[in-house]
């Protein structure tokens with residue numbers, strides 16, 4: 001392998017590094033969901049965090065980008081850094097314009113802070129409703145944050161479990177900025193992709209034409225799990241029909257990313273090369289892949305280059 005990808009102690013040690021994908025990414029492809037963690041001695045983790053990750057640096061992320069064949073990244077603030085966006089901003093500034101960011105903001109953030117984040121490359125905020133990751137923020141506070149970012153043209157990335165959608169639906173639909181749903185709203189993939197649970201999610205996407213969906217994280221959503229270590233590169237097949245439904249119905253509103261470095265996965269450490277090989281299964285034509293990997297993320301995060 002010719003990559004300069006280096007492993008850090010911790011869960012990244014579980015595997016020898018990502019394989020080279022068989023699928024060649026189109027030129028200009030964006031990894032639209034990934035994180036940086038720390039390093040903790042420079043950018044301490046938040047006291048209120050629910051987990052402590054291993055360090056996952058910007059240098060490693062950029063090496064992974066090059067190894068897999070991506071051109072750009074969207075770095076999403078992870079809950080373990082709370083509302084301290086310094087590690088994110090540091091990575092964005094070091095990227096030379098090749099990364100945009102999604103931050104976490106409290107309602108008391110000042111306009112000067114928002115402007116500074118914008119200048120660094122932040123284009124969205126993240127609202128997390130996954131109970132194992134955060135203590136729920138009051139909805140009124142989230143609304144205030146949304147109102148604060150609206151003049152900057154930012155969007156809100158929302159992360160929730162499928163079971164919580166009925167409760168969240170009206171609130172989410174009332175948020176006055178575009179929405180980007182993380183990880184397909186975490187469907188139960190043991191259920192029928194044509195059944196009422198996933199249909200309710202698709203119905204949510206249909207409710208406004210500015211709701212985007214990340215068809216990401218087969219490694220988190222799969223019940224069948226990773227492939228056996230026998231050279232077979234067709235992984236996480238049970239997630240394919242779910243993701244494919246979304247890609248085919250909303251080709252102009254889907255995004256894809258690796259979710260590197262895969263926090264909180266306890267059963268296996270995914271191979272990012274294999275994750276890239278998942279893409280042609282969910283986006284079976286060249287046109288769909290161009291939208292998913294290049295055109296859509298460019299329109300959302302680099303509209304000036306669109």
Ligand SMILES: O=C(O)c1cc(C(=O)O)oc(=O)c1
Nearest residue numbers: 077078079080133259263264
């Ligand atoms: O499912 C997760 O554990 C997870 C956690 C975080 C985070 O801690 O921000 O982000 C993700 O995209 C996924």
